[in-house]
Amino acid sequence: MKNICSILILLIFTINSFAQDKTFCPTYTFEGYIETDKGQKLDIDFRFLVLLDSTLVGSYYYKPKNGDLKLVGHLNKDNSFELVERDNNETITGLLSGKVSKNKSSIDGLWMSPEKNKVYKLKLEKTKSISYWDFIKKNRSLFEYKNIKLAIQESEKVLSIDVDNQRLKIIPKQISKLENIVSFNLGGNSFEKFPKEICTLTSLDELSMSSSELTYVDKEIGNLKNLRILILNFNQIKSLPKEIGKLTNLLYLELGRNQLTTLPNEIKYLTNLQELHIENNKLSEVEKKRIKSLLPNCVIHF
Template sequence: MKLHCDVEVVSRRLPTLGMRNRGKGVRAVLSVCEQTPRSQLPGPPRACLLVSTLKDKRGTRYELKENIEQFFTKFVDEGKATVRLKEPPVDICLSKANSKHLKDFLSTVRLAHRGCGVNVQLSTLAPVKASEFEKFKTKMIITSKKDYPLSTSFPYSLEHLQTSYCNLVRVDMRMLCLKNLRKLDLSHNHIKKLPATIGDLIHLQDLNLNDNHLESFSVDLCQSTLQKSLRSLDLSKNRIRALPVQFCQLRELIILKVDDNELMQFPFKIGQLTNLRFLSAARNKLLFLPSEFKNLSLEYLDLFGNTFEQPKVLPVIKLQVPLTLLESSARAVLGKRIPYDSHSIPFHLCEDLDTAKTCVCGSFCLRSFIQGTANMNLHSVAHTVVLVDNMGGTEAPVISYFCSLTCYVNSTDTLK
């Protein structure tokens, strides 16, 4: 039985000698091998653990029977585990393994440690072939349809996969099994829809979907593990008309590119993207910027070629006096940060709360508000600003909301 993963063998004697381990794993093939042919010894075969690397194909052998001090499997679902041996006193640290294969392998090692019979075919002690290590590729770039693998699978160890100019109309589900993937480049294809299971790629940091046929970015992706991992997202040259409110839950985003789409507005909670530093949304159909845009702190901003409207002189007044029960309740829930979900209140009320507007005073309003617009110099939120138009302008209209007449009167200067 074999396992492909990264391995680091850490000697527990090094600290006593004032030495440190180098702290980096290497690609390896682990095998549970039979030390003595069954024909020569009665009973279950004695098994050992063989760790082979590209530099040492013959491998290093470790006795298993009654020789394991402890298993560390807290992160086994992430493809990580450690086997602590008694003799020699080393920790065999495993990482970047297929989680299912790792669990099966550890079960076999545990049986071998107990001296029980192993119900799998044990490997031989023969040197590992160099071809075994080809499965350890971490980067694959495919830039033509003829090179796209149809009959063979992608190496599960891939961390960077690019499949551009391959005429893909959907995301290949085989890609979604690559649990170590950190960068996925599907640019220059014909993809129309993204599967929600992209959110299962827990290490994905860079997603490039430039030049496809996308019309939306789903709420499911915004609420997946991408919230914690995604740093860079390129949606340029698609057909996206709107990004969902939940898009702003991708709070680890540093780079966002949405050039050459059909966006008419940003999500109004865009100010929650506190890590965002690079924002490019040139050549869309933006009419104005949301009020929370003022909360961004960017290094680079490009809004060239949008159809920004001139601020309206008169505000839009939608005040309700007295406030409805729904309005009062919504303001109380949001103001006191009371948690809510579709299990505690009806789903349509959750949507209302999710889309509540933020007043300039920091409180919230649902359907009772005053709406006004004013020009904002984009240099107030970005160090480098690409000109908004051919006239050299760096201003854009920002929409603001006021929960009461008092807030509007006190903030009149912001609308001049």
């Protein structure tokens, strides 16, 4: 699934370059703090991914409600690193440098302002938290079927399907035979109706229907309780069913560039959601505030 939408713009461009490599590198999740010159410790959650050429990409946040900051840089052979920090407007907001321990269990370093007139201590410890990046990494290493009919014929083997931009209008009912599939990319197609057949694939942990001319999402979406990543951006969706709240394992939800004016109260049950993209919809400031209150531990991009 190479069209993975807007999961950290800089991260996506780099990930796509390595989409099918079996040796895709692991994700690291840390917690720690940045200590200011006044001795105040600002708690942060920090994630990064080391790619095959030692490019380091990631993000971190202080408080979920304030959004996250993107990171990109390089990990050197001696485990030292340099990172550039950017906000959602791609403005450089900081520079990070330091060293990762050999077993990737801790980070010690410095945060510096772009003007280099402020320098703060950075200290992090690895956690066991699961990130949606872990699923991206895992699924990108799988063999992708490009033909649905062939996938149905070889249903027992199928773990991943990518039929992006094939102008599909329907999904064969026999798709239910794919009992082991974990990743399905249906982006760039032309569905006149939401394909309910997808909702029989309860083993899915990643589903993309970006740019598929969808105007609604069927309530059967609630059957996909194993989903960790759901991508529905660049459609014409005006509302979501309350059954979206049944996707309690969801870690990443992409709803950008639709026609949404509100989200159902049931999103409050998505307590594992790490990141929600809902840019370029028709949400009022009051609705944005309500969504933040329903998802207090989620990084939300409006």
